[in-house]
Amino acid sequence: MAFFCVLPFGVKGQHEDGAPEPGHDTGAPVIPMLGKKILWASLLAVVFWAATIAMVVYDPIRIKS
Helix, strand or coil: CHHHHHCCCCCCEHHHHCCCCCCCCCCCECCCCHHHHHHHHHHHHHHHHHHHHHHHHHCCCCCCC
16 A cells, blocks of 8 residues: 555656657656665555554553543
8 A cells, every 4th residue: 555655756757758659658657766666665664554553552542431
């Protein structure tokens, strides 16, 4: 899920570059930067995972009965 969130960041389509390759979609990225996006998605997933674990362990929303 985190990967799909960071996937569109920094994308420059071939139609923005000026000369799309024949037979390619004009919206296809010129340089997809997948390695960088995988790193950012992993870091984002670790942050969300840590927040979830903290919520489970420390239970900040306690309902007093």
